[in-house]
Amino acid sequence: xxxxxxxxxxxxxxxxxxxxxxxxxxxxxxxxxxxxxxxxxxxxxxxxxxxxxxxxxxxxxxxxxxxxxxxxxxxxxxxxxxxxxxxxxxxxxxxxxxxxxxxxxxxxxxxxxxxxxxxxxxxxxxxxxxxxxxxxxxxxxxxxxxxxxxxxxxxxxxxxxxxxxxxxxxxxxxxxxxxxxxxxxxxxxxxxxxxxxxxxxxxxxxxxxxxxxxxxxxxxxxxxxxxxxxxxxxxxxxxxxxxxxxxxxxxxxxxxxxxxxxxxxxxxxxxxxxxxxxxxxxxxxxxxxxxxxxxxxxxxxxxxxxxxxxxxxxxxxxxxxxxxxxxxxxxxxxxxxxxxxxxxxxxxxxxxxxxxxxxxxxxxxxxxxxxxxxxx
Amino acid sequence: xxxxxxxxxxxxxxxxxxxxxxxxxxxxxxxxxxxxxxxxxxxxxxxxxxxxxxxxxxxxxxxxxxxxxxxxxxxxxxxxxxxxxxxxxxxxxxxxxxxxxxxxxxxxxxxxxxxxxxxxxxxx
Numbered sequence: 179x180x181x182x183x184x185x186x187x188x189x190x191x192x193x194x195x196x197x198x199x200x201x202x203x204x205x206x207x208x209x210x211x212x213x214x215x216x217x218x219x220x221x222x223x224x225x226x227x228x229x230x231x232x233x234x235x236x237x238x239x240x241x242x243x244x245x246x247x248x249x250x251x252x253x254x255x256x257x258x259x260x261x262x263x264x265x266x267x268x269x270x271x272x273x274x275x276x277x278x279x280x281x282x283x284x285x286x287x288x289x290x291x292x293x294x295x296x297x298x299x300x301x302x303x304x305x306x307x308x309x310x311x312x313x314x315x316x317x318x319x320x321x322x323x324x325x326x327x328x329x330x331x332x333x334x335x336x337x338x339x340x341x342x343x344x345x346x347x348x349x350x351x352x353x354x355x356x357x358x359x360x361x362x363x364x365x366x367x368x369x370x371x372x373x374x375x376x377x378x379x380x381x382x383x384x385x386x387x388x389x390x391x392x393x394x395x396x397x398x399x400x401x402x403x404x405x406x407x408x409x410x411x412x413x414x415x416x417x418x419x420x421x422x423x424x425x426x427x428x429x430x431x432x433x434x435x436x437x438x439x440x441x442x443x444x445x446x447x448x449x450x451x452x453x454x455x456x457x458x459x460x461x462x463x464x465x466x467x468x469x470x471x472x473x474x475x476x477x478x479x480x481x482x483x484x485x486x487x488x489x490x491x492x493x494x495x496x497x498x499x500x501x502x503x504x505x506x507x508x509x510x511x512x513x514x515x516x517x518x519x520x521x522x523x524x525x526x527x528x529x530x531x532x533x534x535x536x537x538x539x540x541x542x543x544x545x546x547x548x549x550x551x552x553x554x
Numbered sequence: 555x556x557x558x559x560x561x562x563x564x565x566x567x568x569x570x571x572x573x574x575x576x577x578x579x580x581x582x583x584x585x586x587x588x589x590x591x592x593x594x595x596x597x598x599x600x601x602x603x604x605x606x607x608x609x610x611x612x613x614x615x616x617x618x619x620x621x622x623x624x625x626x627x628x629x630x631x632x633x634x635x636x637x638x639x640x641x642x643x644x645x646x647x648x649x650x651x652x653x654x655x656x657x658x659x660x661x662x663x664x665x666x667x668x669x670x671x672x673x674x675x676x677x678x
Contacts, residue, residue: 208626214632423635
C-alpha cells in the first residue's frame with residue numbers, strides 16, 4: 179500500500195515502464211516478437227495499432243463511467259480478475275498514439291492501468307521474480323486444506339512427474355492457441371511461495387479457457403484448470419510477462435501436486451490423465467481450425483482477444499464487449515499496413531549491440547515520449 | 555562415451571547456441587521449417603526437433619521430442635520454457651541450424667554447453 183502511495187505521488191509506474199519492458203524483451207530474444215505466435219502469419223505489432231485505436235478510448239470512457247458510478251480503483255482493478263491480464267493490456271502501449279486520446283487522458287490511462295496491477299501485487303513489474311498474489315496464510319491454508327499428492331510417497335512418482343510436466347505444457351500451449359502470445363490474458367501463473375524445507379509452491383490457474391471468439395473450444399468440458407505444484411530445492415522466477423524461469427529442469431524437482439480445478443474424479447491421477455487426453459484433443463481441433471484462417475481473419479481474432487480481456491468491465495456497464503465495426507473495416511482496408519511495415523523495421527534489433535538494443539526498446543515503450551512527439 | 559563412438563561417423567557438424575535447458579539428448583533429426591504446418595498426429599518419438607521457433611502448432615511434437623533446437627529465441631523463449639518443464643535439453647538461437655543440419659541423420663544436443671553435434675552414417 180505504501181509503495182502505491184509513493185508511486186501515485188510521482189507517476190513512477192509509467193516512468194519505470196520502458197526499462198522494465200526492455201529488460202524482459204532483452205531476455206526473450208534478439209528480434210522482438212518475431213518468434214512468437216501469431217508469427218509467422220503476422221507480427222503482433224502489425225495488429226496492435228488497429229486494437230489500440232478502438233480499445234484504449236473505449237477503456238478510458240468505461241473507466242470514467244465506472245468512477246462516476248462510484249467505483250473505486252480497487253473495485254475496478256478486481257474486475258480484471260488477475261494482474262497478468264492487465265499487464266498484457268500494457269503491451270499495447272507502443273501503439274498508444276493510435277488511440278487518438280488527448281495526451282493528458284492517454285497518460286492518465288497508461289499510469290492508471292499499471293497502478294491497477296498494484297492492487298494484486300506490490301511488485302508490479304516482478305523485479306523480485308515473484309508474482310505473489312496470495313498471502314502466506316492463504317497458501318498455507320490451501321496446502322493444508324487440499325490433500326497434496328506427495329511424490330515421495332508414490333511408487334510411480336517418475337510417471338507422475340512426467341504427466342504433470344506434460345499437463346503444464348498442454349495448459350500453456352492451449353492458452354497460447356486461444357490468446358496468441360498473450361496467453362496470460364487467461365492464465366495466471368503465481369508464486370513461487372516459500373514453504374518449509376526448501377519447498378516452493380507455484381500455482382497455474384487457467385481461469386478463462388473458453389473465450390467466445392473461438393468455436394473450437396466451445397465443446398471443451400472444463401471451464402477452469404488450476405494446478406498447485408510443489409518443487410523442492412530449486413529456484414524459480416516469474417517475470418512481468420508471466421514467464422516461468424528456472425536453471426534446472428522443473429520436472430525433476432516436482433515433489434507434490436494437487437489439482438484444484440476441475441474435480442472430476444476423486445482420484446487425482448485419473449483426473450490428470452483424463453485432462454491430458456482432453457487437452458490433446460482440443461489442441462488438435464484448435465490447430466486444424468486456426469490453419470483454415472488467413473492473415474486478416476487471424477488479425478481480427480487477435481483483436482477480439484484484447485476486447486474480450488476487458489469484457490468484465492463491459493459486463494459491469496451492461497454493454498457489449500465485441501469490437502466495433504470500424505475495427506474490422508480498418509483491418510479489411512489495411513489502413514495501418516504501410517505504417518506497420520515501416521515501424522516493424524525498428525523491431526529488427528539483432529544486429530545491434532546489447533546497449534543499443536536496450537536503448538531502442540526503451541524508446542519503443544516510452545509512452546510519455548511517444549505522446550509528446552505526437553502532440554508537437 | 556556415446557559421443558566418442560559417434561565421433562567416428564563420417565560427417566560431423568558442430569553448432570553453438572544458447573544453452574536453454576540442461577542435459578544431453580539425442581536422436582534422429584526432425585526438421586519443421588513451417589511452424590504453421592498442422593502436425594496433429596505425430597507417430598514418431600524421441601527425435602530431436604529442429605525448428606525456427608516454437609509455436610502452439612508444434613505442441614504435440616514437442617511432447618514427443620528428446621531435445622529441441624531453435625534458430626531464434628533466448629532463455630525465456632517458448633521452446634526453452636517447454637524444454638525446462640519437460641526436463642529435456644534445449645539449445646536456442648542456433649543460427650542457420652535448419653540449413654546446416656539438413657544432411658545429418660543423428661544429432662546430439664548438449665543443453666549444458668549449448669552445443670549441437672550433427673552426425674552422418676552413424677552405425678549403432
